[in-house]
Amino acid sequence: MQYNSDWTMQPTPDFDPARLARSLLRRSRQGALATLMAGNGDPYCSLVNLASHPDGSPILLISRLALHTRNILADSRVSLMLDERVEGDPLEGARIMLAGRAEEATDDGRDLLHRRYVNAHPSAEAFVEFKDFSFFRIRPAGAHLVAGFGRIVDLRPAQFLTEIGDAASLMKAEPGAVAHMNEDHRDAMNLYATRLLGAESADWACVGCDPDGMDMQAGGKTLRLDFPERVTNGAELREMLVRLAGEARTRDSAAEA
Numbered sequence: 672m673q674y675n676s677d678w679t680m681q682p683t684p685d686f687d688p689a690r691l692a693r694s695l696l697r698r699s700r701q702g703a704l705a706t707l708m709a710g711n712g713d714p715y716c717s718l719v720n721l722a723s724h725p726d727g728s729p730i731l732l733i734s735r736l737a738l739h740t741r742n743i744l745a746d747s748r749v750s751l752m753l754d755e756r757v758e759g760d761p762l763e764g765a766r767i768m769l770a771g772r773a774e775e776a777t778d779d780g781r782d783l784l785h786r787r788y789v790n791a792h793p794s795a796e797a798f799v800e801f802k803d804f805s806f807f808r809i810r811p812a813g814a815h816l817v818a819g820f821g822r823i824v825d826l827r828p829a830q831f832l833t834e835i836g837d838a839a840s841l842m843k844a845e846p847g848a849v850a851h852m853n854e855d856h857r858d859a860m861n862l863y864a865t866r867l868l869g870a871e872s873a874d875w876a877c878v879g880c881d882p883d884g885m886d887m888q889a890g891g892k893t894l895r896l897d898f899p900e901r902v903t904n905g906a907e908l909r910e911m912l913v914r915l916a917g918e919a920r921t922r923d924s925a926a927e928a
Contacts, residue, residue, distance in 0.1 A: 688824040692831035699753040709745035722791035747772040765818035771811040790878040844905030862919035
């Protein structure tokens with residue numbers, strides 16, 4: 672995907688566009704989905720809920736009764752706009768537009784998409800097995816990031832998606848790790864949020880782990896905890912979470928002193 676070069680500006684030295692794009696992908700729970708009308712190709716836009724695949728690509732759960740789903744089944748090309756939902760002028764927040772294709776999940780990949788989506792949207796469990804609903808994964812071809820003046824950048828998928836080809840062991844361990852963190856370590860989750868990410872105290876839960884970090888959620892609020900180094904298996908993930916918990920507790924003790 673390419674845009675007119677007049678629109679694209681070079682990032683400033685303190686700006687990491689790839690990291691911001693990854694964060695938006697991981698933290699977004701809603702977006703504006705653009706599809707092409709079946710038959711005439713006219714543009715059509717709708718609001719959708721979404722979650723993220725371990726590699727960061729968006730996951731949708733949509734009904735075949737919906738017009739956007741019929742459009743996708745006729746032509747899989749889509750665009751998806753995500754934004755930070757900042758207070759005040761929404762144009763002051765960062766936003767990203769993905770272009771790519773929406774692929775319906777096969778039986779082999781459905782369980783992973785189901786788990787990741789329901790972790791992000793627990794209420795979806797009530798209708799996820801309805802026959803007219805299907806999971807789709809958007810495979811991005813590129814992205815256009817706008818984060819303010821002088822911060823407008825085009826990105827290739829390799830710049831904002833997470834490599835998971837070497838992390839099969841981690842993906843196998845992820846469901847158990849998420850359950851373990853939520854059942855036994857909610858105090859650590861709150862420390863990650865408050866001491867490492869500067870968020871307010873809340874009932875923070877883990878909704879997913881990947882080689883680059885962990886996704887957290889409390890009600891309608893979402894956070895991304897980036898790891899200082901990649902992890903590719905369950906043992907490395909455990910060591911990283913213990914390490915970060917230690918750092919968070921050290922900061923907590925310093926704040927109370």
